[in-house]
Amino acid sequence: MSDEEELNITVAIRCRGRNEKEIKAKSSVVVSVPDVMGSNEVSLNTTGDVGIAAQMNSKTYTVDKVFGPSAxxxxxxxEIAEPLFHDFMKGYNCTVLVYGMTSTGKTYTMTGDERLYDGELSEAAGVIPRVLFKLFEELTKEDADHMVKCSFVELYNEELRDLLDEPQETTLLKKLRIFDSNSNLGSSRAGSRSNSPRSFDGSTSLKRKSKQQPLQKQVKHILQKSQQPADQNSAIYIQNLQEFHIMSAREGIGLLQRGLRHRQVASTKMNDVSSRSHTIFTxxxxxKCDGEAFRVSKMNLVDLAGSENINRSGAQNQRAKEAGSINQSLLTLGRVINSLADKSSHIPFRESKLTRLLQDSLGGNTKTALIATISPAKINSEETSSTLEYATKAKNIKNKPQLGSFVMKDVLVKNVTAELIKIKSDLLSTKSKDGIYMSQEHYRELTNDLENYKxxxxxxxxxxEKLASQNSLLLKDKKTSNELHELQRLKISKLGKSIEILYDKIDRQHKNEQELVNAVQRLMHAINIMQQSLRVYKDNGQKFQNEMEKVLRLKMDSFKNSLRNEIVQVKQNLTEESTNIDPNIENIVNELDVILESVQTSSIEICQKFIDGVLDQTPDHFETISKEVKNVSTIVNSYSVKLMSHLSSISEEYNHLKEYLNDHFFKNNFQEALDVHVDxxxxxxxxxxxxxxxxxxxxMNDQLDENRNNMMKNLKNAASGVVTREMGLLEPVKKTWEASLENINQCDKLNHEFENDINTAVNGLHNDINNALKTTNIAVADVKKGMKKFEGISGNLRNNEALSSNIQEMRKKHVWLKDQIKQHTEYMNTAKFKLEEIDHSMKDILNIQSLSPKAENDDSVDLLLQQLKQKQLKPVGSTGKTPMRTSSWYNSGLNCREDAEDRSNKASPIKTSRSNSMAASPLKRTRQEDDHHVSKSPKIS
Ligand SMILES: Nc1ncnc2c1ncn2[C@@H]1O[C@H](COP(=O)(O)OP(=O)(O)OP(=O)(O)O)[C@@H](O)[C@H]1O
Structure with missing residues (x-):
């Protein structure tokens, strides 16, 4: 591992089983840990839930190792101490700390049963005895030159005490003091004293000094060194703390037991043998590692006093004071752990002696392991939680372990020799005199120390004194600053008032803003109303469309009625003999044009009216809208004016503030920022x-434009739709009319032909009595032909209501014509009869005159008579069709009938008077009359 490598503190949790008190108190287990070890998590459930709920509601803490009751x-x-022990053997400084609530097993873990049984440790032996045994075991194994020393110190009520001092020696011993080799105080003081840690500069200088100084001085120097850390890396050491050489584990155990005897313990409610102090066994x-050099390493085994609740532990008086001090140093330890974990710039090591002593072990150059001991019982859950919090925090602390420095063998030997000399000297003095005995050297040393202290x-x-003068200066400064402070306080209170005023203004502005928001809401309301009006427009448009349709429908109905009337008129005109259909049709066409024109005009007028109406009303709406907009803009303007005034007053106030701040507080750009913000x-x-x-x-404009366009479009569409539809409806009618017109013309033509034919036939009848029958036949044939042609167009005509009624009329007239023909036939028969009578008369005359008539003449008369008979058998107009047009011809027919009736009436007496009948012969007169009438007959084009 490189010297600069960071290493986290190893954190382990040890949870013991429930003790008797906890079992008695029926306090349930709220901590979940493995029975021995295996997991690195501890769960704490303080909710009192059971089962899955307990698991869900419990808090889990993660550390490096967790040991359960069976560990x-x-x-x-x-698992914890041995790895560190190996590092210790390699030359690293190591620390094992036990931390936790009282009675959770800190001392048990650190010391346990330290007694030897037949020179052996018991199963319950804790870390310290085991380390001691392991150390000498390893040293024996390694067979390397070595020296082992031990010290045992206690921190009780913020006082350090050497636990290895015998009580009778205490009075003579110097007070233990913590030194920090890096601190200025330490170095300045050390500079004034011979036993300064700074004065120790290794074996080389020692060698040099040993040549120059007398032995006694050298020994003293070495002795002093023996009471100080031999390595320069260790910044913290306890001055005057005794270190004892040990040659075996047993000696170490002896020292441990001696120290434990001196440790402050007491019986509390929670622990019968409660440790009331923090202890460090070092x-x-x-x-020996390289030639004459010896590597120096240190192992600190720290047993902290229990963190405890004063009330719960039942501490009173001395115990309460102890608890307070314990808790105080543990609180500082907590703060140090937190600061180290959070990597704060300031670590409050100096706030307690405990943290000063642990400075190297926490965040320093030591390899450290922390064992946090906890109780599984619910009654201790609060402290357990706090311990676990500390433990998890401590896990984040990083140390930079470094190998210890070297010391030369001769220094060590001299050190030990000096120690021995001192002890021997003291022993001799003690033996020879009563009272307080000490060697001269020791006495001189003490006197020297006394001088030094003086x-x-x-x-x-x-x-x-320096500090006092500084203090008075500071007091003066304080007074001035107090005055300034008072001044500033007044100004601040003034400013506070202005700020309040500003707040008021801001409130007012807020109100204004609120009003603005309300105005905007009103505007929105106006927009809604406008939208409603637009909807009303739309509805009106729809109504107009409906109205328009209604009007158009009415117009169309009236147009249809007038058309119908026209057709009726035409029909009437048709029935009238002398009516010429052309003008009527022209009339219809004209009328149609006029109606269409009027429809168009009315549509356009209505459209125009509506558009005018809309356009008339639109400005009103626009006006209303613009009024609303004006109102709103007025409100907005007034608000903006108000706002501006408020802002200006705010900026004024802020100017004051800025002025004040610039003048009295600090130069900054608040005003600028404020201005920028306000702007x-x-x-x-x-x-x-x-x-x-x-x-x-x-x-609004878009909406209005869109609505207007939509309305116009709808109107145009509606109008053109109606016109197109009506035109569409009229188109087939128009075609039918045209077809009807054609049919009428054709009919008229046919009628004319028919009339001509009839005329020809009648003329023929009139012209030649002999050809009368023949002519009639031809006429009948012609009529038939005409009827056939009629049949072709009858289908078309039948579709036309007016035409069919006309045809009906014509049919009636045909029937009448048939009657006429019948009458003619009857008349022919009468004529034949008359001719027969004439024949008979002629025969009679011939017989009378005895003149026989020529056979040829007789045959021709017979033939004629026969033909007449045959023709008489065929009915005239059997098709039932009647030419459409009536003419004077029919009247002439009627006249003929009257004449015929007259004649038949007159003919009846023929047999009685031939001459009369001859005289009454209508033939001649009828032809003349017919001729007269035919010339009168109107022509249809
Ligand atoms: N893991 C354990 N196994 C067996 N016994 C234990 C265990 N932990 C603690 N004990 C026992 O519990 C009692 C209290 O333990 P100990 O004195 O070590 O607690 P402590 O934390 O040091 O308390 P204090 O802070 O008050 O000194 C002792 O009798 C000890 O033997």
């Missing part, structure tokens, strides 16, 4: 407020 003394030695080993006292007095806060506030307003305006 014996041998195991503790083997073994010094001088082992000088030291003088020095101390001078020091004291930044104000700036931030302003930016936030502006941003808020801008965002608000922007979002």
């Amino acid at each position: 014996d003394q041998q195991l503790i030695f083997k 073994i010094m080993l001088y082992k 000088t030291e006292v003088q020095e101390c007095k001078r020091e004291l 930044r806060t104000y700036h931030q506030l302003k930016i936030t407020a502006n941003g808020l307003i801008a965002k608000l305006q922007e979002s």
Whole structure:
């Protein structure tokens, strides 16, 4: 291991079994440890839970090694002390410490049963006896030159006591003092004395001195050295502490027992034999290692007094004082452990003698092991917890172990020789005289020491005077500073008031900020209202759309009605003979145009009205919004003005503060920082407020624009949708109208043809009575043809309501026409009958005149009659179709019928009066009338 290598303190926990008192008190086991060893964790459950809950609620501490109730003394030695012992043998300084609450087994662990049984240690022997035995065992094994010395010191009520002093010697012995070779005090004082640790500078100088000085002086010097640490590495040593040479373990045990006899023990409530002091048993080993050089190493075996609760231990008076002092030094030890673990810059070693003595062992150049002893019983759980806390803390302490220095053999020999001389001299003086006997040399030494002490006292007095004058100066300073302090206190109180005022202002500002927040909330509320208004707009838009649809529907209905009326009108016009359909259709088209135009105009008007309405209302809303925004901005402005005023007053106050601080306290940049902070806060506030307003305006404008656009778009869509839909609806109707128009034209054409045909037929009838039947047949054929053509278009016509009604009308007229033809046929029959009558009359005349008529003439008349008969059998207009248009021809037909009726009425007497019937022959007149009427018949284009 390198000299600079850091090594953590080894920390072990030893938990004994419950003692009689604890068992009697029925105090449960709250500590969980392995029975012997094996784990490095200790769990402490103070909650009183059992089972899993106990495990969960217990606190676990981790250390290097944990020993349970069944771990014996041998195991503790083997696991903790032996490794250190080997280092000790190698030349390292080592320390084993036992720490813990009273009665937990510290003394048992450190000393145990130190007695020898037939020269052997018992099983209960503790660390010290075992180390002593092991030491001489190893030294014998190694067979190296060596020297072993022991010392045993006690720290009782903050006083050091040499436990190896015999009581009668105590009065003569010098007081034990702790020296720190690094401390200034130590060195300055040492400088004034011959036994200064600094004066020891190794064997070489000793050799030189030995040549120059008389033997007695040399011996004295060596003797002094023997009472001081021989190694320069060890900074702490106890002046005047006796060290005894031992040649065997038995001698060591003897010293131990002698020291233990002198140790302060007492019976307490908690321990019948309670150690009331801290003890350090030190073994010094001088082992030859290289030529004449001996390596010096030291083993400190420390048994600390128990950390205990004064109340619980029942300590009173002296015991309470002891406990207080024990606890005080242990508290300091705790603080030292904490500071070392936390690597603090200041370690309070000097606060107690115990910590000063342990300075090398804790965070120094020593290899150290700490055994913390604990009780498993619940009644001790508080102290157990504290011990475990210390132990875990101590685990973090790092030491830098270093090998001990060398000392030359001759120095050692001289040292021992001087010691012997001194002892012999004292012995001789004692033997020869009564009273206090000592050698001359010893007496001179004491006198010398006395002189030294006197000088030291003088020095101390001078020091004291110096300190006193320093103190008076300091007192003066203190007075001045007190006055200053008073002044500053007053100023501080003044400042405190200003700060209070500032706090008030800050409160007010806070209120203002609150109001600002409220204003913003109101603004948000206004925004909500605006959004509601926009929603109302939207609803109105929807209503408008519905209204529009309603209006358009109404318009369309009225348009349809007017269209229907128009069609009815057309129908009426059609029924009228003289009506020309063209103007009507034109009318319809015009009317349609007008209606469409009016629909369009109304739509546009309504749209316009609505937009106007919206645009009329929008400014109101905009105005309301802008009013709200203005209100808010006014509020914000007023707040910002207020804020500015507050900030300025704050900054004013802070200026005062700064002035004061700069003038009276310290130069710093508080004001600057404050200004920056205030500016930044104000700036931030302003930016936030502006941003808020801008965002608000922007979002309102966006919202309004979007709503307006949406509304316009919806309106346009609705209007164009309605117009397109209605146009779409009108389109097929328009087509139907056009088709109807075509059909009407075709019908008219057919009707015209039919009329012509009928006219031709009737003309033919009128022109030639002989060809009348033939002509009629042709007319009938034509009618049939026409009817067939009608059948083609009837499907189309049937779809048209108006047309079908017209056709119905025409059908009626066809029936009427058929009747007319029938009447004509009847008339023909009457004519035939008349012709037969004429024939008969002619035959009669021929018979009378005895003139036989030519066969040819007879045949032709017969043929004609036959044809007439045949034609008469076929009904006219069997298709049931009637030309659509009526004409004067029908009237003429009616007239003809009347004439025919007249004639039939008149014809009935034919048989009685042929001449009359001849005179009444309607043929000639009918043709003339028909001719007259045909010329009147209107034409349809
Ligand atoms: N591990 C152990 N095994 C057996 N006995 C033990 C053990 N630990 C302690 N004891 C016994 O308990 C009693 C108290 O022990 P001890 O005196 O060593 O405690 P202590 O911690 O030194 O107390 P104090 O601080 O008061 O001196 C002794 O009788 C001792 O023999």
